[in-house]
Amino acid sequence: MIEHSHLKIISALHRNGTLTEAANTLFLSQSALSHQIRSLEKKLQVALWERNGRYLRLTQAGMLLLQVAEQVLPVLSQAEASLKAYGEGRQGLLRIGVECYPCYEWLTGVTGEFMRQMPDVDIDIISKFQFSGLEGLLNHHIDILVTPDRINQEGSYYEILTDYEMVLVLAKDHPLAGNQKISPEQLARQTLLTFPVPEQRLDIFNHFLTPAQLKPAHHKVVESLELMLQMTALQRGVCVLPKWLAQSRCTNQNLSILQLGETGMPRHLYIAMRESDRDIAYIRKFIDVGQAAAGQSFDTL
Numbered sequence: 518m519i520e521h522s523h524l525k526i527i528s529a530l531h532r533n534g535t536l537t538e539a540a541n542t543l544f545l546s547q548s549a550l551s552h553q554i555r556s557l558e559k560k561l562q563v564a565l566w567e568r569n570g571r572y573l574r575l576t577q578a579g580m581l582l583l584q585v586a587e588q589v590l591p592v593l594s595q596a597e598a599s600l601k602a603y604g605e606g607r608q609g610l611l612r613i614g615v616e617c618y619p620c621y622e623w624l625t626g627v628t629g630e631f632m633r634q635m636p637d638v639d640i641d642i643i644s645k646f647q648f649s650g651l652e653g654l655l656n657h658h659i660d661i662l663v664t665p666d667r668i669n670q671e672g673s674y675y676e677i678l679t680d681y682e683m684v685l686v687l688a689k690d691h692p693l694a695g696n697q698k699i700s701p702e703q704l705a706r707q708t709l710l711t712f713p714v715p716e717q718r719l720d721i722f723n724h725f726l727t728p729a730q731l732k733p734a735h736h737k738v739v740e741s742l743e744l745m746l747q748m749t750a751l752q753r754g755v756c757v758l759p760k761w762l763a764q765s766r767c768t769n770q771n772l773s774i775l776q777l778g779e780t781g782m783p784r785h786l787y788i789a790m791r792e793s794d795r796d797i798a799y800i801r802k803f804i805d806v807g808q809a810a811a812g813q814s815f816d817t818l
Contacts, residue, residue, distance in 0.1 A: 737754060
């Protein structure tokens with residue numbers, strides 16, 4: 518029964534003190550404002566204001582309605598502002614899925630810069646999926662997915678964040694460290710350390726070993742990048758990392774970098790999103806920030 522406009526009227530009457538000034542504030546004629554007040558009083562069956570000379574005075578019922586207005590109007594105003602920000606893509610929650618283990622450190626810098634530029638957008642980073650990251654995206658468990666794999670599926674849309682190269686990392690005193698590159702046959706005689714990603718999704722298998730119908734002598738899964746690099750430096754195995762990450766981590770450690778094969782292993786890093794979300798402003802902003810950060814950090818091709 519009591520509408521938003523009624524609360525604005527009672528608030529304007531209290532602030533301005535006269536019917537004329539209240540009507541001007543509300544961009545109404547004086548007669549239109551009087552009509553709305555009388556209509557409300559008729560609905561509520563109680564007087565809300567009375568004249569005191571040329572000024573208005575709220576009745577006890579009017580003061581009660583004013584208290585309601587003072588509580589409700591700011592809440593409604595904030596809600597309207599928030600909804601407008603959501604509509605313009607300036608506010609919301611951006612849930613980021615990650616299928617790139619080596620990207621966490623880089624992603625921390627990206628999310629920090631994004632939050633500085635978009636202070637009204639919250640971020641949630643998700644790395645564990647019940648199924649695949651793409652399924653999480655299409656089922657609305659996340660909003661964007663950082664992934665090295667492009668899986669074309671209806672409803673999904675991909676943009677390239679950057680190009681990069683995968684390289685082999687091994688100890689400086691490893692027998693192969695004097696080479697500039699490594700062949701699939703040489704790698705097949707090594708213990709390969711990888712992140713806990715299904716073998717069928719590992720680039721080193723899909724684009725290097727499997728085409729040569731080879732597998733490593735041993736395959737060990739390691740959760741931590743730091744532990745992986747320590748094991749590699751102690752010749753407990755070799756690992757494959759993006760070149761930009763390998764270069765940043767091998768400088769002060771007993772590690773060397775070799776090219777994979779004759780031509781190297783170029784790859785793309787993507788941001789996947791739902792096709793329907795590709796024009797949301799804060800998603801576009803995250804892509805812009807991510808591409809700028811990648812351009813500064815990655816060894817692009």
